[in-house]
Amino acid sequence: MIRVENLVKRYDGITASNHLNCRFERGKVTVILGGSGSGKSTLLRQLTGLEKPDEGAVYIDGKDLTTLSRKELFEIRKKMGMLFQGSALFNYMTIFENIAFPLREHTKIADNIIKTIVTMKLEMVGLRGTEHLMPSQLSGGMMKRVGLARAVVMDPTVIFYDEPTSGLDPISTGVIGKLIQDLNKALNITSIVVSHDIDSCFKIADNIILLYYGEIIANGTVDEIRNSTDERVKQFIQGAPEGPIPFARTAKNYLDEILYD
Amino acid sequence: MTFKIKSRINDNIGMVMVEGEVDMFTSPDLRDKLLPFFKKKVKGIIVDLTGVSFMDSSGIATLVEGLQWSKKEKREFILTGLGANVLNALTLTKLNTVFSIKADTAGAYQELRGN
Numbered sequence: 001m002i003r004v005e006n007l008v009k010r011y012d013g014i015t016a017s018n019h020l021n022c023r024f025e026r027g028k029v030t031v032i033l034g035g036s037g038s039g040k041s042t043l044l045r046q047l048t049g050l051e052k053p054d055e056g057a058v059y060i061d062g063k064d065l066t067t068l069s070r071k072e073l074f075e076i077r078k079k080m081g082m083l084f085q086g087s088a089l090f091n092y093m094t095i096f097e098n099i100a101f102p103l104r105e106h107t108k109i110a111d112n113i114i115k116t117i118v119t120m121k122l123e124m125v126g127l128r129g130t131e132h133l134m135p136s137q138l139s140g141g142m143m144k145r146v147g148l149a150r151a152v153v154m155d156p157t158v159i160f161y162d163e164p165t166s167g168l169d170p171i172s173t174g175v176i177g178k179l180i181q182d183l184n185k186a187l188n189i190t191s192i193v194v195s196h197d198i199d200s201c202f203k204i205a206d207n208i209i210l211l212y213y214g215e216i217i218a219n220g221t222v223d224e225i226r227n228s229t230d231e232r233v234k235q236f237i238q239g240a241p242e243g244p245i246p247f248a249r250t251a252k253n254y255l256d257e258i259l260y261d
Numbered sequence: 262m263t264f265k266i267k268s269r270i271n272d273n274i275g276m277v278m279v280e281g282e283v284d285m286f287t288s289p290d291l292r293d294k295l296l297p298f299f300k301k302k303v304k305g306i307i308v309d310l311t312g313v314s315f316m317d318s319s320g321i322a323t324l325v326e327g328l329q330w331s332k333k334e335k336r337e338f339i340l341t342g343l344g345a346n347v348l349n350a351l352t353l354t355k356l357n358t359v360f361s362i363k364a365d366t367a368g369a370y371q372e373l374r375g376n
Binding site: 078103106107108109110112113114116117120121123153154155186187 | 284285286288289292317318319321322323325326353354355
């Protein structure tokens with residue numbers, strides 16, 4: 001389980017995480033939802049310990065990430081799996097070597113055993129038989145699945161998914177969504193999905209955290225979010241261009257800037 | 262729980278007793294105990310997992326190597342004392358039906374010795 005307490009992160013005067021409090025439970029898929037610039041990626045970087053917050057704490061199984069040394073962080077990250085937005089496969093390595101990479105980097109496991117582990121992970125994502133191929137020979141959806149096999153190769157207890165369905169066709173989106181749910185249930189892990197794809201989120205999420213300008217404006221089950229009466233939540237779900245969430249985020253008046261700047 | 266492993270040969274049967282968590286960092290130790298048995302051509306190997314509280318994919322993959330040896334050499338490779346966690350890990354990798362699994366070590370040993 002991951003618990004975020006009073007998290008604050010500022011960049012050049014912009015508060016990207018504004019006193020966030022939330023939790024990500026084990027065995028559940030929690031989706032962090034929000035528009036561009038709402039602070040999703042910032043929160044993700046704090047959760048993985050890639051950046052230290054200005055204030056607050058991130059507890060993973062009781063340990064505060066923000067107080068850990070570099071070495072301790074390194075250890076804890078071995079138990080974190082990450083599926084990157086663009087799959088982030090090494091394009092000069094075969095599918096086999098891509099998936100085996102974390103094992104070769106972090107463990108002393110023998111080649112023969114690595115081969116079996118990679119086969120087991122490819123079976124999980126339905127891509128056995130692609131071991132010898134290069135990433136460029138796969139479709140975008142298949143690359144995501146290879147990325148997923150690599151994310152789970154160290155048997156993580158937490159998996160982060162950064163925009164797992166962006167750029168995928170509807171069927172591939174469905175496949176990835178189902179894999180996220182199945183893996184979460186089978187491995188009883190903490191699954192954290194960062195996304196702005198409302199439809200697929202509603203299908204896979206147990207809980208949703210909705211961010212808006214660095215603040216949590218809604219936090220609850222899919223039904224709670226769907227039935228929210230908050231105008232900002234309703235606008236986001238319906239994708240309405242007009243509403244309390246403005247199109248432009250600059251504070252300065254347009255004419256003032258053009259005429260007097 | 263700390264990881265402990267012991268092995269011995271009785272009546273040309275290789276016995277491995279494992280305790281604790283078999284994960285990415287301890288599974289190489291399990292392999293180190295199994296490899297000499299593969300080479301010595303024992304008539305069978307019994308891996309007692311009674312004390313194992315957790316097993317990850319690398320642990321399962323290490324046991325798979327034992328299974329590969331048993332198929333190739335036509336010898337027995339038996340797992341005993343599996344708890345719910347280990348069974349769950351086997352089921353997850355769809356390998357729960359391919360291993361020879363026995364409830365108790367003593368019984369498995371007597372059976373193998375009689376063969």
